[in-house]
Amino acid sequence: MSEGEGRSVRRRFAEGTTVDDLRVYMGPFVATLGYKFNTEADFVDEVLNSEIEILDATGDVYCPCRIRTGDPKEDLKIVCPCIPFHSEQFAAMRKCWCGLFIRDDVEDGADLLGVIEEPSPGERVEVPVCRVSDLAPGQVRHVKVGRSDVAIARVADEFFALSNVCRHAFGPLSDGVLEGYEVMCPWHGWRYDVRDGSTDHPDADVKTYPVVVRDGLVLVSVTAR
Ligand code: SF4
Numbered sequence: 577m578s579e580g581e582g583r584s585v586r587r588r589f590a591e592g593t594t595v596d597d598l599r600v601y602m603g604p605f606v607a608t609l610g611y612k613f614n615t616e617a618d619f620v621d622e623v624l625n626s627e628i629e630i631l632d633a634t635g636d637v638y639c640p641c642r643i644r645t646g647d648p649k650e651d652l653k654i655v656c657p658c659i660p661f662h663s664e665q666f667a668a669m670r671k672c673w674c675g676l677f678i679r680d681d682v683e684d685g686a687d688l689l690g691v692i693e694e695p696s697p698g699e700r701v702e703v704p705v706c707r708v709s710d711l712a713p714g715q716v717r718h719v720k721v722g723r724s725d726v727a728i729a730r731v732a733d734e735f736f737a738l739s740n741v742c743r744h745a746f747g748p749l750s751d752g753v754l755e756g757y758e759v760m761c762p763w764h765g766w767r768y769d770v771r772d773g774s775t776d777h778p779d780a781d782v783k784t785y786p787v788v789v790r791d792g793l794v795l796v797s798v799t800a801r
């Protein structure tokens with residue numbers, strides 16, 4: 577059966593998509609992750625033009641600097657912008673592999689073009705997860721940091737990060753209610769202290785992560801894998 581017969585194939589971009597369309601689509605999305613287009617405009621044009629060529633040839637904007645495996649599930653992880661799938665590596669490099677996107681806190685992206693060395697396993701990495709303004713006091717939200725599901729909680733002007741997975745029956749803590757420093761699981765009401773992940777239930781504390789706030793960004797510190 578040829579591709580598309582008997583099922584609908586998702587095509588994110590219509591035929592005739594331009595570099596400007598990609599800019600408009602990708603810019604706001606990567607901004608929510610704490611990234612922006614590289615400051616080297618010619619390089620950005622070059623990469624986006626390559627992506628248009630790949631789109632025309634394959635039907636999606638696969639990364640120009642990665643090799644596709646042929647496994648659709650695996651290859652989804654290199655559809656641009658692929659930042660959420662590789663957030664630990666990119667946070668450490670301050671850029672995505674290609675250098676199309678750089679972290680918001682990088683002023684000049686000229687040294688960050690193309691593929692450079694990735695972080696070694698075990699290296700500490702500060703991963704931007706949201707902007708301070710994205711989260712009102714008293715709110716909790718779910719973010720992905722590498723493969724981990726993390727809940728970011730804001731209490732007044734303090735930010736905390738803890739595992740999003742309740743130890744009772746895996747409820748999503750980010751859907752729970754935050755009262756002071758305690759988040760209550762939405763499923764059966766277990767409570768966790770967002771400062772240290774502790775709960776009154778035995779051996780059921782959740783992991784917490786150090787958080788720093790810098791230049792309006794919330795960054796979670798994790799160990800690169
Ligand atoms: S490495 Fe950069 S250019 Fe390549 S897919 Fe990921 S975000 Fe896009």
Ligand code: FES
Nearest residue numbers: 742745747761764
């Ligand atoms: S799953 Fe969280 S309290 Fe039951």
